[in-house]
Amino acid sequence: MHEREHDSRIGGACMRCHVExxxxxxxxxxxxxxxxxxxxxxxxxxxHAPFHDIQVWRNNCFSRITLASIGFVVNLGHDGDPCPHxxxxxxxKYTVLHEGGIHEVQALRCFCPVREEKGRDAMTLWRSDLFPATFLRPQTAMTSGVLRGFHLLTLTTKVTASGFCTYLRRRTSYWSKDDSKDRAREFFMAFRMFCFLLQLKRHAQSPPSLDGELRAGSLAIFCAACPQPGINMTPGWESRPREKQ
Ligand SMILES: [Zn+2]
Ligand SMILES: [Zn+2]
Ligand SMILES: [Zn+2]
Incomplete structure (x- = not known):
């Protein structure tokens, strides 16, 4: 175990900038x-990896710290560079649920002038791969990886959303889930919204607020085994008695 952590270069000059x-x-x-x-x-x-856990060498051992605690700022938009405006x-401050745990991050939003101001913060987050827990003044967001990961877990295991959130809190702090915020309620909402929007995308449908009401059956999956006139039903089926159709 110590072989993994041991590194004689710890405490020496930085391996990247080489400043003594x-x-x-x-x-x-x-x-x-x-x-x-x-x-x-x-x-x-x-x-480009702002949710990693960092270890700092202190008092002859490694201690876990967050990037935010050493002044790291996540720049939303502009490929991770600060917004020129x-x-x-x-x-x-945002709370982010990531595969590696729950993180408190300081983020600089994009202030570039846009025509549509409504829902702008939420869209800025989502364009940066962070799904907002709400579309009005979001303060919590999930990475697409954590949402897709949980979706796959629901298909392959019996894990519940609340169990998954507890796992994320323990992933943040191994010894106690109480060291990180409880964001289960936000996760439930965001996951349901994410799945619904994914369904809309897969069925080439617009969200209801943009395009009126959804048509009945517009999100249904085509079932090849169900009777389909002209495909798997005997010609003349309409003229047969109802009980023999
Ligand atoms: Zn350096
Ligand atoms: Zn890293
Ligand atoms: Zn900008």
């Missing part, structure tokens, strides 16, 4: 073969 005054005290075991890095380089290395704007 920046000791390499941070290591991410979720990144594959990432060397020990200094604080700034570990933040730079996680621009958001330089003077403050960041917002």
């Amino acid at each position: 005054t920046r000791p390499a005290l941070y290591k991410c075991f979720m990144c594959f073969q990432l060397p020990p890095l200094c604080e700034q380089c570990v933040k730079d290395a996680h621009k 958001g330089a003077a704007k403050s960041t917002s």
Whole structure:
């Protein structure tokens, strides 16, 4: 077990920037073969993996910390770069449910001018692969990975949504689920909404609010075994007595 954690480069010069005054005290075991890095380089290395758990070498052992605790800011939109219109704007706090646990993150939203302001925060989140728990002023979001992962689990195991949320909380803090926020209610809502929107997409339907009411049966799956006139029914079936049709 110690072989995995042992690294003689810990405490030496950073392996990326090679600045002597920046000791390499941070290591991410979720990144594959990432060397020990200094604080700034570990933040730079996680621009596209902002929900990883980081370990810091303190008091002769590794301790788990979050990227947010060392000042990491998630930039929404612009492929992870800060919004050019958001330089003077403050960041917002979000709770994110990720396959690796539940994270509190500071995020800088996109402030670029757009025509449609309604639901803008929610759409900015979703374009960054974070499904909002609500479309009005969202403060909690789930990665598409955690939603798809749970969907597959519901098809292959007997795990419940509340059991899955407890797992995510224990995944965040191994010893106690109470160290992270309970976001089960938000997860239930978001998962149902996500599944409904997925159904709409697969059946090429618009959300009801955009296109009036959904037609009856528009989300039904075609059943090849059911009687289909002209396909698997004997010609002249209409003229037969009802009990023999
Ligand atoms: Zn460095
Ligand atoms: Zn990482
Ligand atoms: Zn922007």
